[in-house]
Amino acid sequence: MKHSIPTHTTAKYTNTAMALHWAVAALMVWGFALGWIMTEIHGITPTKLRYFSWHKWIGVTVLVLALARLLWRVTHQPPDLPDGMHGWEKLAAHAGHALLYVLMLAIPVSGYFYTSAAGVPVVYLGVVPLPTIIDADPALAKLLKTIHIWLNYGLLGAVAGHLLAVVKHQLFDRQRLLQRMLPFGR
Structure with missing residues (x-):
């Protein structure tokens, strides 16, 4: 089995790119976990309503940060992928990143549309009422x-x-891709 030639590059993402990456990642994990927990609570309880609010706030924040991240990515060249990567691996990396960006935007938007169609207002952080995008429509809300x-x-x-790709490139190919996205170390 042929392994890629290790490429030890010191090129890193910018501090802004790293901050946006880790902030969005943490918020998406938190939002997913909260979504899972809140939907398992039976009935309408104060805790469930609070979790729904937090979930929506996370979604709005992810959308704003994902848009900022996309803008940053378009205006700032990321570090090149290692020369030792196969062409199909580079293509897969670009496709995977594109899919992640689409999902970072589509998930909060779909949640916002769902909330609007369900006739429930979104009040960001309990202070800023966001506009209703879609009139209440139970069938559309379900979809x-x-x-x-x-x-x-x-x-x-x-x-x-x-x-899994990070693990493969880090441990098996020794390409040190993870260090490019970590704010510490070289």
């Missing part, structure tokens, strides 16, 4: 809820693939 859930499962799969 949008399903879309929102399946996009999240798609994100789970895309993140798993992303993490």
